[in-house]
Structure formats: C-alpha cells, structure tokens
Amino acid sequence: ACRVGTIGPITGRWISSDTIECTAPFHVAGSANVTFTLGYGDAQPTGLSLEYITSNITDTSSAVNDIYSNATAGEVHAVMPRHVSLHGSSRGVVMVGKDFLSGVSRCVVGSSSLEAAFVSSSLLMCELPSHATGAVPVSSGESPVESVASVLYRMEAVVSDLSVRSGVTSGGALLVVYGDRLPDGDGLSCRVGSIGPMGARWMTRNSIECVTPGHVAGEVEVSLDLFGHPHSTTGAGFKYVTAGTVLGVMPELGPVTGMVALEVVGWALPRLASCRIGGVEAAGCMLPAGGMGFTDVVVEGAESLWGTHAVVSYHARPQVSGLLPRTPYTGGGSVANIYGAGFIKES
Numbered sequence: 001a002c003r004v005g006t007i008g009p010i011t012g013r014w015i016s017s018d019t020i021e022c023t024a025p026f027h028v029a030g031s032a033n034v035t036f037t038l039g040y041g042d043a044q045p046t047g048l049s050l051e052y053i054t055s056n057i058t059d060t061s062s063a064v065n066d067i068y069s070n071a072t073a074g075e076v077h078a079v080m081p082r083h084v085s086l087h088g089s090s091r092g093v094v095m096v097g098k099d100f101l102s103g104v105s106r107c108v109v110g111s112s113s114l115e116a117a118f119v120s121s122s123l124l125m126c127e128l129p130s131h132a133t134g135a136v137p138v139s140s141g142e143s144p145v146e147s148v149a150s151v152l153y154r155m156e157a158v159v160s161d162l163s164v165r166s167g168v169t170s171g172g173a174l175l176v177v178y179g180d181r182l183p184d185g186d187g188l189s190c191r192v193g194s195i196g197p198m199g200a201r202w203m204t205r206n207s208i209e210c211v212t213p214g215h216v217a218g219e220v221e222v223s224l225d226l227f228g229h230p231h232s233t234t235g236a237g238f239k240y241v242t243a244g245t246v247l248g249v250m251p252e253l254g255p256v257t258g259m260v261a262l263e264v265v266g267w268a269l270p271r272l273a274s275c276r277i278g279g280v281e282a283a284g285c286m287l288p289a290g291g292m293g294f295t296d297v298v299v300e301g302a303e304s305l306w307g308t309h310a311v312v313s314y315h316a317r318p319q320v321s322g323l324l325p326r327t328p329y330t331g332g333g334s335v336a337n338i339y340g341a342g343f344i345k346e347s
Contacts, residue, residue, distance in 0.1 A: 004050055005032030012036070027052045073106065073141025074099035074121070076149040083187060083226050086153045088130040092117065095124040095149070097140060105140040109151065113142050157181045157224050157232040166239040171214040177222060178207050179232070192238065193220035200224075215240045244268040246299045249285070249310045253344060255317050258289040262312065264299055274300050277312065290314045318342040 001009030002022035012020040020036065027050075034048045076097040084093065095107065095116070102118040107126035117125035124140065131153045138149045159179040167173035177190065182205055189197035190210035200210040208224075221235035246266040254260045262285040264273065275285035278295040282288055285297075297310040320340040328334035 001037050003035045003037065007032075008035075009037055024050060029054050073104050073139075074101065076124075076138050076140050079138055079149055079151045081187065081226070082150070083152050083154055083183070084128055085156050085226075086131060086133050087156070089126075089128040092125040092127055093151075095126055095138065095140065096122060097124075097149075098122055100124055100140060106142065108139045108142055110136045116140070154183065154226070155181050157183070157226075159223060159232050159234050159236050162222060162236045162238060165237065166241055167212050169215060169217050169240050169242055171212045173212040174209065175212055175222070175238075176203070176207055176209050177224065177236070179224070179234075180206060182206060182208055182224070183226065187226050189225045191223045191225050197225040212238070217242050242268055244270060244273075246310055249297050249312055252311070253313050253315055254287045256290060256292055256314050257317065258287045260287040261285060262287055262297065264310070266299075269299075276300060287312065292316060315344055316342045318344065 002012050002020070003009055004022075004025055005027060007025045007027065010022050010025060012022040014020055029052050031049045031051050034046050034050055036044050036046060038044070074097055076095050078096045080094045080096065098121065100116075100118060100121050100123070105116055105118065105124055107114040107116045107124065107128070109126075109128055110131060112129045112131075114126060114129065119125060128151060133153050133155055135150045135152050138151050157179055158181060159177060161178040163176035163178075164173060167175075175190070177200075182188065182202065184202045184205075188200050188202060188208060190200045190208070191197060192212055193215060195213050195215065198210055198213060200208045202208050217240050220238050220240065222238050223235035224232040244266060245268060246264060248265050249262045250265055251260065251262070254262075262275065262277075262282075264275070264285060275282045276298040277285075277288060278290055280288050292314050294311050294313050297312050299310065318340060319342050320338060322339040324337045324339070325334065328336060
C-alpha cells in the first residue's frame with residue numbers, strides 16, 4: 001500500500017517486482033512525501049515526493065457541463081414494448097442500446113425530448129408522450145443522428161361484449177371477448193379486474209379468447225392489454241358467483257312410464273335451475289318416459305354449477321301374479337310370498 005504525506009494506506013496494484021501503482025488522493029497544494037507499506041508494517045521511505053499544485057479550473061460545474069456537452073448520448077437499438085397507445089404509455093417502456101450516459105441520454109420520440117431514467121449504459125426507462133398513430137423514430141439524444149429504432153403508436157381497442165357474463169369463483173371459464181380494432185399477434189392479452197395480463201388467443205379482428213382466473217365473488221371489468229400495457233378504452237362487466245353443487249336427485253329410481261317429479265339435492269343451487277333428462281328438457285324436473293337403464297340428469301341454471309350431473313335409473317313397474325299363502329292366520333305373523341316380475345331390490 002502507498003501513503004502520500006499523512007494520507008494512507010492507499011491500496012496499490014502490483015505491476016512487477018520493482019513497480020506498484022497507486023492513485024493519488026486529494027491533498028492541499030504543496031509537497032507530500034511518498035512512502036509504502038507491506039501488510040501492517042511501518043511505512044518505508046522512498047525518498048520521493050509528490051508536488052500538489054492549485055488547479056486552474058475555478059468553476060467545476062462549467063467544466064462538467066463541457067464534458068457532458070461533448071459526450072455522446074448513446075444509441076437506441078430497440079424499444080420494449082414497441083406497440084403503445086396513441087395516448088402514450090401509462091407505464092415506463094424500456095429502451096435498449098449502448099453507450100448511454102446518466103444525465104446526458106434522453107428519450108427523444110419524434111420531436112419530443114423527455115427526461116430518461118438511467119439504468120445502465122445499455123438500458124433506459126422512459127414514459128412515452130401521446131402521438132398520432134403510426135411509426136415514430138426514437139433516439140437517446142437531441143443531436144441529429146440516424147435512428148435505428150422506432151415505436152408504433154396504435155389506436156386503442158374497444159371491448160363491446162363477452163360470450164358469457166358470469167362464471168364461478170374457481171375460474172376456468174372459456175371467455176370470448178368481442179370488440180373492434182383488436183391487433184393480432186402474441187402481445188394481446190386479457191385483464192380481469194386487477195388480474196392480468198393473461199394469455200389470449202386471437203381469433204378474428206373482432207374477437208379473442210381467454211380463460212378466466214380464480215377470483216372472489218363479485219363484479220369485475222374485463223379489458224385488454226397489449227404487451228402488458230392497457231390497450232382498450234372500454235371494458236365489459238363479468239360476474240363471479242359461488243358455484244352451486246349438485247349431489248344427486250331423489251328418487252334415484254323411476255318407472256319407464258315416467259311422470260315422477262325428481263327433487264335435486266345439493267347446496268347453493270340457483271332458483272331458476274332446470275333439468276335435462278336423457279337429453280330432453282324436463283319442466284319442473286318431471287321424469288319423462290324412457291327405456292330401462294341409467295339416464296343422465298343435467299341441472300342447468302342462470303349461474304354456473306359444479307357437479308351438475310346426476311343419474312336416475314329407469315325400471316319397469318313391478319307386476320304381481322300371485323300370493324302364498326292366500327289364507328293367513330287372523331292373528332297375523334304369517335310369512336307371505338309374493339310372486340310376479342320386475343321387482344327391485346330394496347324398493
């Protein structure tokens with residue numbers, strides 16, 4: 001290590017067996033002896049001194065400004081995301097390039113020059129101003145330079161309707177969002193309430209498809225994002241509801257002739273629920289005539305249900321052909337055997 005006057009130790013850099021390199025510290029004008037130390041040992045005199053002289057620069061701020069005025073502002077190679085609303089970016093966009101300088105590099109978009117948030121020599125953060133639709137050149141300095149990057153200003157999408165207006169709190173509902181000016185590409189996504197962006201599949205210029213996330217019960221707005229930034233001027237309402245659960249129907253057995261009213265058993269069932277038995281709509285869940293065997297009972301309602309399927313079993317009506325004994329004791333206690341066809345166990 002080095003010592004200049006009384007200042008030290010100053011970390012030195014070994015160059016060779018007879019040379020080390022140290023950085024001179026700040027010191028008042030005058031002569032200062034230069035010594036060196038090894039480890040924590042005493043300072044070893046060198047017989048050399050360093051002469052400090054008064055600087056000719058009296059206004060350091062003007063010198064710094066001169067340095068900055070001659071410095072390059074760097075080059076912008078790309079902007080992420082490149083697509084933004086004509087109303088400007090609601091959040092910061094990233095400018096990627098090289099040779100950026102703190103306090104020098106700016107966000108120059110067309111004729112607008114804005115202050116940039118310096119991150120590193122290759123990264124700037126900017127908030128883009130509003131602009132007419134179309135591609136606009138972007139640079140990091142106000143000096144006339146050939147720009148290699150641009151940003152594309154686009155009109156915002158309009159959301160007009162949804163394929164379904166309600167879904168369960170667990171999410172998973174396939175949702176088609178209808179609207180206008182929906183850009184194609186991977187950058188378009190859905191936002192449900194405060195949740196997003198979520199992946200979407202572009203279908204046409206007027207529709208995209210996405211899946212609802214889980215959410216607490218209540219009303220939310222469905223809107224669109226483009227590359228993580230809001231991109232729709234309007235949204236459509238979507239209602240999250242607690243899913244009802246169907247456990248089964250009573251009775252579970254019914255005659256092939258039908259005309260038996262079924263009761264749906266479960267919880268959180270909607271008032272307007274209806275039944276479809278064997279693919280046939282059944283008003284009041286009245287069992288229609290059907291063939292022997294098991295039949296699917298689907299419960300449909302105004303709100304989404306979980307476990308909406310139940311099963312009912314069709315059987316022929318039992319036929320009684322005989323009874324033995326025919327003359328039981330008047331005091332009771334006799335065991336009678338009933339003969340016939342179509343009997344059902346535990347019926």
